[in-house]
Amino acid sequence: MENKSKYHRYQRQILLKEFGVVAQEKLLKAKVLVIGAGGLGCPTLQYLAAAGVGTIGIVDFDVVEISNLQRQILFSVEDIGKPKAKVAAEKLKAFNPEILIQTFNTKLQGDNALKIISDYDVVIDGSDNFPTRYLVSDACVLLNKPLVYGSVFRFEGQVSVFNFGEDKARTNYRDMFPVTPSPDEVQDCNEAGVIGTLPGIIGTMQANETIKIITGIGKALSNKLLTYGALENSFYEVEVFPREKSNLHLPKSKEEFLSTNYEWLCNRDAAEVKEISTEEFERMLDENNILVIDVRNDGELPELIDISHLKIPLHRLKENIPLIEEHMKVVVFCQSGIRSVKAAGLIFEATQHENIFNLKGGIIAWKKHQDRNMVPA
Amino acid sequence: MEVNILAFGQIADITAKREWQIHDVRNTIEIRKKLEEEFPLLRSMSYMIAVNKKIISEDVQLEEHSTVALLPPFSGG
Numbered sequence: 001m002e003n004k005s006k007y008h009r010y011q012r013q014i015l016l017k018e019f020g021v022v023a024q025e026k027l028l029k030a031k032v033l034v035i036g037a038g039g040l041g042c043p044t045l046q047y048l049a050a051a052g053v054g055t056i057g058i059v060d061f062d063v064v065e066i067s068n069l070q071r072q073i074l075f076s077v078e079d080i081g082k083p084k085a086k087v088a089a090e091k092l093k094a095f096n097p098e099i100l101i102q103t104f105n106t107k108l109q110g111d112n113a114l115k116i117i118s119d120y121d122v123v124i125d126g127s128d129n130f131p132t133r134y135l136v137s138d139a140c141v142l143l144n145k146p147l148v149y150g151s152v153f154r155f156e157g158q159v160s161v162f163n164f165g166e167d168k169a170r171t172n173y174r175d176m177f178p179v180t181p182s183p184d185e186v187q188d189c190n191e192a193g194v195i196g197t198l199p200g201i202i203g204t205m206q207a208n209e210t211i212k213i214i215t216g217i218g219k220a221l222s223n224k225l226l227t228y229g230a231l232e233n234s235f236y237e238v239e240v241f242p243r244e245k246s247n248l249h250l251p252k253s254k255e256e257f258l259s260t261n262y263e264w265l266c267n268r269d270a271a272e273v274k275e276i277s278t279e280e281f282e283r284m285l286d287e288n289n290i291l292v293i294d295v296r297n298d299g300e301l302p303e304l305i306d307i308s309h310l311k312i313p314l315h316r317l318k319e320n321i322p323l324i325e326e327h328m329k330v331v332v333f334c335q336s337g338i339r340s341v342k343a344a345g346l347i348f349e350a351t352q353h354e355n356i357f358n359l360k361g362g363i364i365a366w367k368k369h370q371d372r373n374m375v376p377a
Numbered sequence: 378m379e380v381n382i383l384a385f386g387q388i389a390d391i392t393a394k395r396e397w398q399i400h401d402v403r404n405t406i407e408i409r410k411k412l413e414e415e416f417p418l419l420r421s422m423s424y425m426i427a428v429n430k431k432i433i434s435e436d437v438q439l440e441e442h443s444t445v446a447l448l449p450p451f452s453g454g
Contacts, residue, residue: 040454128454153386153451176432177450181423192387194453225432227385227448236383238427238446243434315418 009098010052023215024052028099030214031055033120035108035136037084038062039071039199040126040150040206046074047207049092053214055100056092057120060085061107071196108132110258113139122213124148124206131262134180137162137173138251138260146213146220149173150206152194155230157202160240161209161222171223174246180262198230273344276331276357278369284329284357291324293332294363295343300335302367314339314346321350333359333366380408380439383446391418405437408445424449 013019032053034041037060048056064072064079064087072084079087085103092101104116108127113135117123123145125136133151140147146164150157162172205226212218227236251257276284284290285307292309295317312320314334324330330347334340337360344358359366379400384392392412402408405426413419427446428437439445 036454038454126454128452130450130452133450133452150454151451152453156386156451158451176425176448177423179423181450192453199454225448229385236385236446237430238448239431241432241434245434 009096013051018217019215023217026215027052027211028054030122031057031120032122032124032210032214033057033059033117034124034126035059035132036126036128037072037074037088038068038126038128039152039194039196040203041124042072042074042088043200043203044124044126044150044207044210045088045092046095047204048210049096049099049101051207051211052096052099053210055102055120057102057104057116058085058088059104059106059108059116060088061105071194071199073200108135110135110260110262114143114254114257117145118143120145122146122148122210124150124210126150126203126206130180133173135262138257141172141250142254142257147172148206148209148213150199150202152198152202154192155195155198157198157205157228157230159202159205159209159221159226159228160224161213161220164213164220165222169223169242171240171242172246172250174249175240175243176225178243178245178249195230198228201228201230273341273348273358274356275337275360277360278365281331281357281359281366282369282373284331287329289325289328291322291328291330293322293330293343293347294334295332295340296334296363302363304333304363304366314343317343317346318350321347324351324353326353328353329355329357331357331359333362335362336364337362378402378439378441381442381444382408382412383444385447386449386451388419388422388424388447388449391416391422402439404439405433405445408439412447422449 010024014021014024030053032048034045037058062084063081064075064084066080069075074088074091083105085105089101089103117139123140125133125147127133140163147162149160149162163170209221212220223240225238225240251260292307294304294309294311295314297313310322332340332343337358340358344356348356379398380402382397382399384395389395402411425448426433427448429444
Protein backbone atom coordinates (compact mmCIF):
# COMPACT_ATOMS: atom_id res chain seq x y z
CA MET A 1 0.00 0.00 0.00
CA GLU A 2 2.77 2.40 1.00
CA ASN A 3 4.69 1.61 -2.17
CA LYS A 4 1.63 2.08 -4.28
CA SER A 5 1.05 5.60 -2.99
CA LYS A 6 4.72 6.42 -3.48
CA TYR A 7 4.56 5.38 -7.07
CA HIS A 8 1.29 7.15 -7.62
CA ARG A 9 2.76 10.46 -6.44
CA TYR A 10 5.72 10.12 -8.80
CA GLN A 11 3.81 8.53 -11.67
CA ARG A 12 4.40 11.33 -14.18
CA GLN A 13 8.17 11.08 -13.96
CA ILE A 14 8.19 7.28 -13.74
CA LEU A 15 6.34 7.30 -17.06
CA LEU A 16 9.44 8.79 -18.72
CA LYS A 17 11.30 5.94 -20.35
CA GLU A 18 14.70 7.39 -19.36
CA PHE A 19 13.51 7.58 -15.76
CA GLY A 20 11.23 4.73 -14.71
CA VAL A 21 11.00 3.00 -11.33
CA VAL A 22 14.77 2.54 -11.18
CA ALA A 23 15.50 6.28 -11.17
CA GLN A 24 12.67 6.86 -8.70
CA GLU A 25 14.18 4.38 -6.28
CA LYS A 26 17.57 6.07 -6.61
CA LEU A 27 15.97 9.39 -5.69
CA LEU A 28 14.17 7.91 -2.71
CA LYS A 29 17.44 6.48 -1.42
CA ALA A 30 19.42 9.68 -2.01
CA LYS A 31 20.52 12.18 0.63
CA VAL A 32 20.88 15.78 -0.56
CA LEU A 33 22.11 18.76 1.46
CA VAL A 34 20.89 22.24 0.52
CA ILE A 35 23.03 25.07 1.89
CA GLY A 36 20.95 28.21 2.22
CA ALA A 37 17.14 28.27 2.21
CA GLY A 38 16.98 31.58 0.37
CA GLY A 39 16.22 32.61 -3.18
CA LEU A 40 18.02 29.63 -4.68
CA GLY A 41 17.32 27.17 -1.87
CA CYS A 42 13.53 27.62 -1.84
CA PRO A 43 12.79 26.42 -5.40
CA THR A 44 15.53 23.79 -5.19
CA LEU A 45 14.04 22.36 -2.00
CA GLN A 46 10.52 22.36 -3.39
CA TYR A 47 11.42 20.50 -6.54
CA LEU A 48 13.64 17.98 -4.76
CA ALA A 49 10.91 17.28 -2.22
CA ALA A 50 8.37 17.01 -5.02
CA ALA A 51 10.58 14.63 -6.99
CA GLY A 52 10.93 12.37 -3.97
CA VAL A 53 14.52 12.79 -2.83
CA GLY A 54 14.37 10.56 0.24
CA THR A 55 16.44 12.66 2.65
CA ILE A 56 16.92 16.40 2.38
CA GLY A 57 19.12 18.43 4.73
CA ILE A 58 18.68 22.20 5.05
CA VAL A 59 21.37 24.49 6.47
CA ASP A 60 20.41 28.08 7.25
CA PHE A 61 20.96 30.25 10.33
CA ASP A 62 18.84 33.16 9.18
CA VAL A 63 15.24 34.19 9.95
CA VAL A 64 12.56 35.16 7.44
CA GLU A 65 12.29 38.87 6.67
CA ILE A 66 9.61 40.64 4.65
CA SER A 67 12.13 41.61 1.94
CA ASN A 68 12.80 37.87 1.39
CA LEU A 69 9.24 37.17 0.20
CA GLN A 70 9.84 38.73 -3.22
CA ARG A 71 11.87 35.63 -4.19
CA GLN A 72 11.97 33.10 -1.33
CA ILE A 73 8.77 31.38 -2.23
CA LEU A 74 8.52 28.86 0.61
CA PHE A 75 7.78 31.65 3.10
CA SER A 76 4.68 33.65 3.97
CA VAL A 77 3.97 36.77 5.99
CA GLU A 78 3.19 34.67 9.08
CA ASP A 79 6.74 33.22 8.95
CA ILE A 80 8.49 36.57 9.40
CA GLY A 81 10.95 36.36 12.27
CA LYS A 82 11.01 32.54 12.28
CA PRO A 83 14.10 30.46 11.38
CA LYS A 84 14.19 29.72 7.65
CA ALA A 85 15.42 26.14 8.05
CA LYS A 86 12.58 25.26 10.40
CA VAL A 87 9.85 26.95 8.36
CA ALA A 88 11.14 25.39 5.13
CA ALA A 89 11.16 21.94 6.76
CA GLU A 90 7.55 22.32 7.93
CA LYS A 91 6.35 23.39 4.49
CA LEU A 92 8.17 20.54 2.78
CA LYS A 93 6.90 17.95 5.27
CA ALA A 94 3.33 19.10 4.67
CA PHE A 95 3.99 18.94 0.97
CA ASN A 96 5.57 15.49 0.93
CA PRO A 97 5.28 13.55 4.20
CA GLU A 98 6.98 10.52 2.67
CA ILE A 99 10.46 12.01 2.76
CA LEU A 100 12.79 12.86 5.63
CA ILE A 101 13.80 16.48 6.23
CA GLN A 102 16.78 17.30 8.44
CA THR A 103 17.48 20.85 9.58
CA PHE A 104 20.64 22.61 10.68
CA ASN A 105 19.67 25.97 12.09
CA THR A 106 23.27 27.09 12.17
CA LYS A 107 25.92 28.90 10.17
CA LEU A 108 27.99 26.52 8.10
CA GLN A 109 31.62 27.07 9.03
CA GLY A 110 34.97 25.34 9.29
CA ASP A 111 34.23 23.49 12.49
CA ASN A 112 30.91 21.94 11.42
CA ALA A 113 31.07 21.79 7.61
CA LEU A 114 32.85 18.45 7.14
CA LYS A 115 30.68 16.73 9.72
CA ILE A 116 27.41 18.00 8.25
CA ILE A 117 28.36 17.49 4.58
CA SER A 118 29.85 14.00 4.98
CA ASP A 119 26.40 12.50 5.66
CA TYR A 120 25.05 13.43 2.22
CA ASP A 121 25.46 12.19 -1.36
CA VAL A 122 25.05 15.50 -3.19
CA VAL A 123 25.47 19.08 -1.94
CA ILE A 124 23.75 22.17 -3.33
CA ASP A 125 25.24 25.61 -2.83
CA GLY A 126 22.47 28.16 -2.49
CA SER A 127 24.44 30.44 -0.18
CA ASP A 128 24.73 34.18 -0.60
CA ASN A 129 28.33 35.01 0.24
CA PHE A 130 31.85 34.15 -0.84
CA PRO A 131 33.21 32.80 2.47
CA THR A 132 30.50 30.10 2.43
CA ARG A 133 30.95 29.37 -1.28
CA TYR A 134 34.69 28.73 -0.91
CA LEU A 135 34.15 26.81 2.32
CA VAL A 136 31.54 24.54 0.73
CA SER A 137 33.57 24.03 -2.43
CA ASP A 138 36.76 23.13 -0.56
CA ALA A 139 34.87 20.82 1.81
CA CYS A 140 33.24 19.01 -1.13
CA VAL A 141 36.63 18.57 -2.84
CA LEU A 142 38.06 17.05 0.36
CA LEU A 143 35.07 14.77 0.85
CA ASN A 144 34.73 14.01 -2.85
CA LYS A 145 31.06 15.03 -3.01
CA PRO A 146 29.33 16.32 -6.13
CA LEU A 147 28.45 19.99 -5.61
CA VAL A 148 25.76 21.80 -7.57
CA TYR A 149 26.69 25.46 -7.68
CA GLY A 150 24.31 28.34 -8.36
CA SER A 151 24.59 32.08 -7.86
CA VAL A 152 22.80 35.23 -8.96
CA PHE A 153 23.52 38.89 -9.60
CA ARG A 154 20.75 41.31 -10.61
CA PHE A 155 19.44 39.73 -13.86
CA GLU A 156 22.18 37.12 -14.36
CA GLY A 157 22.78 33.70 -12.86
CA GLN A 158 25.50 31.05 -12.92
CA VAL A 159 25.13 27.26 -12.66
CA SER A 160 27.75 24.53 -12.60
CA VAL A 161 28.43 21.05 -11.23
CA PHE A 162 31.69 20.41 -9.38
CA ASN A 163 33.54 17.20 -8.43
CA PHE A 164 31.55 15.05 -10.74
CA GLY A 165 32.45 12.88 -13.72
CA GLU A 166 35.76 11.34 -14.67
CA ASP A 167 38.29 11.52 -11.84
CA LYS A 168 41.08 13.26 -13.71
CA ALA A 169 38.94 15.89 -15.36
CA ARG A 170 36.99 16.93 -12.26
CA THR A 171 36.80 20.64 -11.63
CA ASN A 172 35.68 22.80 -8.73
CA TYR A 173 34.98 26.45 -7.88
CA ARG A 174 38.68 27.28 -7.61
CA ASP A 175 39.27 26.18 -11.21
CA MET A 176 37.14 29.15 -12.19
CA PHE A 177 38.08 31.58 -9.41
CA PRO A 178 41.24 30.38 -7.64
CA VAL A 179 41.21 32.92 -4.81
CA THR A 180 38.55 34.69 -2.81
CA PRO A 181 37.64 38.17 -4.06
CA SER A 182 37.90 41.10 -1.66
CA PRO A 183 34.67 42.55 -0.24
CA ASP A 184 34.68 45.80 -2.21
CA GLU A 185 34.70 43.97 -5.54
CA VAL A 186 31.44 42.19 -5.43
CA GLN A 187 27.98 43.09 -4.28
CA ASP A 188 25.48 40.57 -2.90
CA CYS A 189 21.68 40.64 -3.33
CA ASN A 190 21.28 43.08 -0.43
CA GLU A 191 23.65 45.43 -2.16
CA ALA A 192 22.96 44.87 -5.84
CA GLY A 193 19.33 43.78 -5.97
CA VAL A 194 17.95 40.78 -7.83
CA ILE A 195 14.87 40.07 -9.93
CA GLY A 196 12.73 37.54 -8.04
CA THR A 197 12.23 35.08 -10.87
CA LEU A 198 15.98 34.71 -11.44
CA PRO A 199 16.85 32.61 -8.36
CA GLY A 200 13.68 30.67 -9.20
CA ILE A 201 15.14 29.78 -12.59
CA ILE A 202 18.69 29.12 -11.35
CA GLY A 203 17.49 27.19 -8.26
CA THR A 204 15.27 25.04 -10.44
CA MET A 205 18.25 24.33 -12.71
CA GLN A 206 20.21 23.27 -9.62
CA ALA A 207 17.41 20.87 -8.65
CA ASN A 208 17.41 19.53 -12.20
CA GLU A 209 21.19 18.94 -12.17
CA THR A 210 20.85 17.19 -8.80
CA ILE A 211 18.18 14.84 -10.14
CA LYS A 212 20.43 14.03 -13.12
CA ILE A 213 23.44 13.34 -10.88
CA ILE A 214 21.45 11.00 -8.63
CA THR A 215 19.60 9.11 -11.33
CA GLY A 216 22.37 9.10 -13.96
CA ILE A 217 20.06 10.30 -16.71
CA GLY A 218 21.18 12.97 -19.17
CA LYS A 219 24.45 14.85 -18.93
CA ALA A 220 25.28 16.90 -15.85
CA LEU A 221 26.76 20.38 -16.18
CA SER A 222 30.18 19.27 -14.92
CA ASN A 223 33.27 21.10 -16.21
CA LYS A 224 30.99 23.77 -17.58
CA LEU A 225 29.81 27.11 -16.32
CA LEU A 226 26.44 28.21 -17.61
CA THR A 227 25.51 31.88 -17.39
CA TYR A 228 21.87 32.79 -17.83
CA GLY A 229 20.76 36.33 -18.64
CA ALA A 230 17.14 37.04 -17.75
CA LEU A 231 16.92 40.30 -19.71
CA GLU A 232 17.77 38.74 -23.06
CA ASN A 233 16.82 35.20 -22.09
CA SER A 234 20.35 34.25 -23.11
CA PHE A 235 22.48 31.24 -22.21
CA TYR A 236 26.27 31.29 -22.41
CA GLU A 237 28.18 28.13 -21.60
CA VAL A 238 31.95 27.95 -21.16
CA GLU A 239 34.19 24.95 -20.56
CA VAL A 240 36.14 24.72 -17.29
CA PHE A 241 39.44 22.84 -17.00
CA PRO A 242 41.38 21.66 -13.97
CA ARG A 243 44.11 24.22 -13.36
CA GLU A 244 47.26 24.01 -11.33
CA LYS A 245 46.74 27.34 -9.64
CA SER A 246 43.50 26.17 -8.03
CA ASN A 247 45.33 23.30 -6.41
CA LEU A 248 47.72 25.68 -4.72
CA HIS A 249 44.89 27.26 -2.78
CA LEU A 250 42.96 24.11 -1.92
CA PRO A 251 43.37 22.80 1.61
CA LYS A 252 45.07 19.41 1.18
CA SER A 253 43.85 17.79 4.37
CA LYS A 254 41.09 18.06 6.97
CA GLU A 255 43.57 19.69 9.33
CA GLU A 256 44.46 22.32 6.76
CA PHE A 257 40.76 22.87 6.03
CA LEU A 258 40.02 23.40 9.71
CA SER A 259 42.81 25.95 10.01
CA THR A 260 41.60 28.02 7.04
CA ASN A 261 39.70 31.13 8.05
CA TYR A 262 37.26 31.64 5.18
CA GLU A 263 35.62 34.72 6.68
CA TRP A 264 38.99 36.37 7.00
CA LEU A 265 40.10 35.47 3.48
CA CYS A 266 37.07 37.23 2.04
CA ASN A 267 36.96 40.10 4.51
CA ARG A 268 40.62 40.83 5.01
CA ASP A 269 39.99 44.39 6.11
CA ALA A 270 37.10 43.66 8.43
CA ALA A 271 39.24 42.69 11.41
CA GLU A 272 40.89 46.11 11.54
CA VAL A 273 37.76 48.24 11.40
CA LYS A 274 35.63 49.36 14.32
CA GLU A 275 31.93 48.70 13.87
CA ILE A 276 29.01 50.50 15.43
CA SER A 277 25.40 49.42 15.75
CA THR A 278 22.52 51.59 14.62
CA GLU A 279 21.82 52.42 18.29
CA GLU A 280 25.38 53.63 18.78
CA PHE A 281 25.12 55.59 15.55
CA GLU A 282 22.00 57.33 16.82
CA ARG A 283 23.80 58.30 20.03
CA MET A 284 26.78 59.59 18.06
CA LEU A 285 24.48 61.79 15.98
CA ASP A 286 23.63 63.74 19.13
CA GLU A 287 27.24 64.83 19.39
CA ASN A 288 28.26 67.55 16.97
CA ASN A 289 31.60 66.25 15.88
CA ILE A 290 30.53 63.55 13.48
CA LEU A 291 31.30 63.18 9.80
CA VAL A 292 29.03 60.74 7.94
CA ILE A 293 30.09 59.38 4.55
CA ASP A 294 27.97 57.43 2.07
CA VAL A 295 30.34 55.29 -0.03
CA ARG A 296 27.67 53.84 -2.32
CA ASN A 297 27.59 54.62 -6.02
CA ASP A 298 25.58 57.56 -7.30
CA GLY A 299 21.87 56.87 -7.39
CA GLU A 300 21.78 53.92 -4.98
CA LEU A 301 18.65 53.93 -2.84
CA PRO A 302 17.40 54.55 -0.21
CA GLU A 303 18.88 57.98 0.40
CA LEU A 304 19.99 58.97 3.87
CA ILE A 305 17.69 61.83 4.82
CA ASP A 306 17.78 64.37 7.66
CA ILE A 307 21.45 63.68 8.40
CA SER A 308 24.10 65.76 6.71
CA HIS A 309 26.67 63.59 5.01
CA LEU A 310 29.23 63.40 2.25
CA LYS A 311 28.86 61.18 -0.79
CA ILE A 312 32.08 59.58 -1.98
CA PRO A 313 31.65 56.33 -3.93
CA LEU A 314 34.13 53.68 -2.81
CA HIS A 315 35.92 53.56 -6.15
CA ARG A 316 36.68 57.29 -5.95
CA LEU A 317 37.53 57.33 -2.26
CA LYS A 318 41.27 56.73 -2.50
CA GLU A 319 41.76 59.95 -4.46
CA ASN A 320 39.19 61.87 -2.41
CA ILE A 321 39.95 61.22 1.23
CA PRO A 322 38.14 64.03 3.07
CA LEU A 323 39.88 66.30 5.50
CA ILE A 324 39.18 65.02 8.98
CA GLU A 325 39.72 67.16 12.03
CA GLU A 326 41.32 65.50 14.99
CA HIS A 327 38.35 65.58 17.36
CA MET A 328 35.95 64.20 14.77
CA LYS A 329 34.31 60.84 14.59
CA VAL A 330 33.86 59.42 11.11
CA VAL A 331 31.05 56.99 10.26
CA VAL A 332 31.02 55.34 6.85
CA PHE A 333 28.08 53.43 5.50
CA CYS A 334 26.95 51.65 2.33
CA GLN A 335 23.92 49.50 1.54
CA SER A 336 24.52 46.60 3.92
CA GLY A 337 27.86 47.34 5.55
CA ILE A 338 30.19 45.36 3.30
CA ARG A 339 31.75 47.99 1.04
CA SER A 340 31.97 50.45 3.92
CA VAL A 341 34.39 48.11 5.72
CA LYS A 342 36.78 48.59 2.84
CA ALA A 343 36.10 52.32 2.86
CA ALA A 344 36.82 52.62 6.58
CA GLY A 345 40.06 50.71 5.98
CA LEU A 346 41.08 53.09 3.18
CA ILE A 347 40.37 56.20 5.26
CA PHE A 348 42.31 54.76 8.17
CA GLU A 349 45.25 53.91 5.94
CA ALA A 350 45.33 57.43 4.53
CA THR A 351 44.75 59.38 7.75
CA GLN A 352 45.66 57.07 10.64
CA HIS A 353 42.64 58.69 12.30
CA GLU A 354 41.57 56.79 15.43
CA ASN A 355 37.81 57.23 15.30
CA ILE A 356 36.63 55.72 12.04
CA PHE A 357 33.55 53.56 12.32
CA ASN A 358 31.68 51.26 9.98
CA LEU A 359 27.89 51.34 10.33
CA LYS A 360 27.00 47.69 10.80
CA GLY A 361 24.28 46.51 8.40
CA GLY A 362 24.52 49.75 6.40
CA ILE A 363 21.58 51.93 5.49
CA ILE A 364 19.27 48.90 5.37
CA ALA A 365 19.84 48.37 9.10
CA TRP A 366 19.53 52.12 9.77
CA LYS A 367 16.15 52.33 8.00
CA LYS A 368 14.93 49.36 10.02
CA HIS A 369 16.17 51.02 13.18
CA GLN A 370 14.22 54.16 12.28
CA ASP A 371 11.07 52.16 11.54
CA ARG A 372 11.35 50.36 14.87
CA ASN A 373 11.79 53.57 16.81
CA MET A 374 9.26 55.67 15.02
CA VAL A 375 6.92 57.33 17.50
CA PRO A 376 3.33 57.13 16.25
CA ALA A 377 1.85 60.57 15.67
CA MET B 378 42.72 41.89 -36.08
CA GLU B 379 39.24 42.22 -34.64
CA VAL B 380 38.16 40.44 -31.45
CA ASN B 381 34.68 40.27 -29.90
CA ILE B 382 34.35 41.07 -26.21
CA LEU B 383 31.45 39.91 -24.03
CA ALA B 384 31.08 41.32 -20.51
CA PHE B 385 28.97 39.76 -17.74
CA GLY B 386 27.69 40.82 -14.31
CA GLN B 387 29.55 43.61 -12.59
CA ILE B 388 32.14 43.73 -15.36
CA ALA B 389 29.39 44.97 -17.70
CA ASP B 390 28.47 47.61 -15.08
CA ILE B 391 32.01 48.93 -15.29
CA THR B 392 32.35 48.78 -19.07
CA ALA B 393 28.78 50.06 -19.54
CA LYS B 394 28.40 47.72 -22.51
CA ARG B 395 27.95 44.01 -22.87
CA GLU B 396 29.27 43.34 -26.32
CA TRP B 397 31.78 45.17 -28.49
CA GLN B 398 34.85 44.72 -30.70
CA ILE B 399 38.44 45.68 -30.06
CA HIS B 400 41.32 45.82 -32.49
CA ASP B 401 45.06 45.28 -32.55
CA VAL B 402 45.39 42.76 -29.77
CA ARG B 403 47.31 39.53 -30.29
CA ASN B 404 46.77 37.67 -27.04
CA THR B 405 44.86 37.68 -23.77
CA ILE B 406 47.58 39.57 -21.89
CA GLU B 407 47.19 42.45 -24.33
CA ILE B 408 43.42 42.28 -24.02
CA ARG B 409 43.58 42.56 -20.24
CA LYS B 410 46.03 45.45 -20.49
CA LYS B 411 43.96 47.31 -23.04
CA LEU B 412 40.72 46.83 -21.13
CA GLU B 413 42.27 47.89 -17.83
CA GLU B 414 43.66 51.03 -19.44
CA GLU B 415 40.23 51.93 -20.73
CA PHE B 416 38.40 50.84 -17.57
CA PRO B 417 40.75 51.29 -14.57
CA LEU B 418 38.15 49.83 -12.18
CA LEU B 419 38.73 46.42 -13.77
CA ARG B 420 42.18 46.32 -12.16
CA SER B 421 40.67 45.61 -8.77
CA MET B 422 38.13 43.05 -10.01
CA SER B 423 38.35 39.27 -10.07
CA TYR B 424 37.11 37.83 -13.30
CA MET B 425 37.98 34.95 -15.52
CA ILE B 426 38.51 35.02 -19.23
CA ALA B 427 37.06 32.53 -21.67
CA VAL B 428 38.34 32.48 -25.24
CA ASN B 429 35.92 30.92 -27.69
CA LYS B 430 33.95 29.47 -24.75
CA LYS B 431 36.94 27.86 -23.03
CA ILE B 432 38.18 29.23 -19.73
CA ILE B 433 41.88 29.98 -19.91
CA SER B 434 44.45 29.83 -17.13
CA GLU B 435 47.42 31.20 -19.04
CA ASP B 436 48.02 33.53 -21.95
CA VAL B 437 46.28 32.49 -25.16
CA GLN B 438 46.96 33.75 -28.70
CA LEU B 439 43.90 35.18 -30.38
CA GLU B 440 42.66 34.77 -33.89
CA GLU B 441 40.57 37.03 -36.09
CA HIS B 442 37.00 37.16 -34.64
CA SER B 443 37.88 35.24 -31.47
CA THR B 444 35.28 35.80 -28.77
CA VAL B 445 36.63 36.78 -25.38
CA ALA B 446 34.18 36.59 -22.45
CA LEU B 447 34.86 38.39 -19.16
CA LEU B 448 33.13 36.47 -16.37
CA PRO B 449 33.11 37.67 -12.75
CA PRO B 450 31.94 35.49 -9.86
CA PHE B 451 28.45 36.18 -8.47
CA SER B 452 27.81 35.71 -4.78
CA GLY B 453 24.05 36.24 -4.49
CA GLY B 454 21.65 33.48 -3.56
